[in-house]
Amino acid sequence: MELEVRHLRVLCAIAEAGSLTRAAAALSMTQPGLSTQLRRIENMLGGVLFDRQRAGATPTAFGELVLARAHAVLPGIDALLADTARAARHLASPDRVRVGSVGAPLLGHLLLAVRKFLPGAEVTSRCHYSPVTLLDDLAAGRLEAAVLGDHPEQRLPPRDGVILIPLVTEPVFALLPSAHPLAGREAVCLTELADHDWAMPRPDGDRTREYWSSVCALTGRRPSAPHEAEGRQLIELVRAGLAVSLCQATFSQTPGVAVRPLAGNPLWYRHVLAWHRDGPLADRGEEILRAVAAGYLDACAASPVYAEWRRRHPDAARLPPGAPDDRRTGRGRPGWCAGR
Secondary structure, eight states, rough: OOOHHHHHHHHHHHHHHHHHHHHHHOOOOOOHHHHHHHHHHHHHHHSOOEEEEEEEEEEHHHHHHHHHHHHHHHHHHHHHHHHHHHHHHHHOTTTTEEEEEEEEHHHHHHHHHHHHTTTEEEEEEEEEOOOEEEHHHHHSSSSSSEEEBBBTOOOOOOOEEEEEEEEEEEEEEEETTTTSSGGGGGOOHHHHHOOOOOOOEOOTTTHHHHHHHHHHHHHTTTOOOEEOOOHHHHHHHHTTTTTTTEEEEEEEOOTTTTEEEEEOOOOEEEEEEEETTSTTTTTHHHHHHHHHHHHHHHHHHOOOOHHHHHHHHHTTOOOEEEEEOHHHHHSOSSSSOOOO
C-alpha cells in the first residue's frame, strides 16, 4: 500500500470533523471502514495519528506533523487538478471518447452505445479496480464516461461536473467450489460461509473488502481471509477448493465454481454510469442509459441463478424509468432500484 492523495484527504476530514463517526458520514463511508483505513495509513506512515476517545479524535503530535504537511500539499494538488481539468476540457474533441470501467458486465454495452450514438468518434477504454480513481479522472477531464460501482453504505462521493446515474442495485452472491457442501443449497447463509477460508480483494480501491468485513461483523463472525486476490486469480483459488468468496450476481457461470444467493440478501452492489456534464455524451444520456440497461438485462438472462433470483424477487434490483420493461421483454422491471 502506498500513500495516495485521497489518504491525505481522509486524515484532513477526520481532523476537521473531530470524530471518526462524523468524518465517515462526510466521506460516505461506514465508521468501521474508516477506522480500518486509518489503521492502514498509520501502519504505512509508522505512527499513531489520532488519539481516539469517547469524545472524539484528536491529532497526536505525530498526527499534527502529518496534517501540517497535508494542508501544505493539498491546495497545490487541487489547483493542479483544476488547471488540468480546464485544459483537458479545452483540448477535448467531440471525435474522441475515453471510457473507463471497473470490473462489471456493462463496459461492452456502454462502448456499443457510444459507437451507436457517436458513430464518427474514436472510442477507447481502460479498466481500473478503483471507482474513485475513475471518478477523479472524469472530474479532471481524462475520461468522458465510466462504468462505476459502489455499496449501499459506502456511496461514491460527488465530483464537480460529473453526472452519476445509478443503474441498478443488485444482490451479492456466494462464490463456491462446485464440490463444496454449501453448493448444494438453494441459498447460503453468510454465517455458515464465514466459517470457511475466504479469498478477498486487496484493501482500498472500491472498499469492497471493508464492506464485506463490516457486514460479516454484524453477524458476529469475522471470516479468515488467507488469500488476497482479484479477478481470474480469485476464481482459480475458489475452483481449486482453497477458498470461498463473493461475486456480482451477473457473474458468468464458470466450470468448477458455483454461484449461490446469500440467504436474506445481506450484501448489495450498485452499478453506476457516469459522464462529464460538459462532455460529448451529456446530450445523449437517456439514450445511453436505455441501451446499457438493455445490455444489463441480457447479462441477467445469461446468469441462470440470478435470473431465478429476479423471478422470485420481482420488486428488487429494478432498473430506472425508461429502461426496458420485463412485462414486455420478460427481462427487467421499470422503476428506480430501492437497494436494501
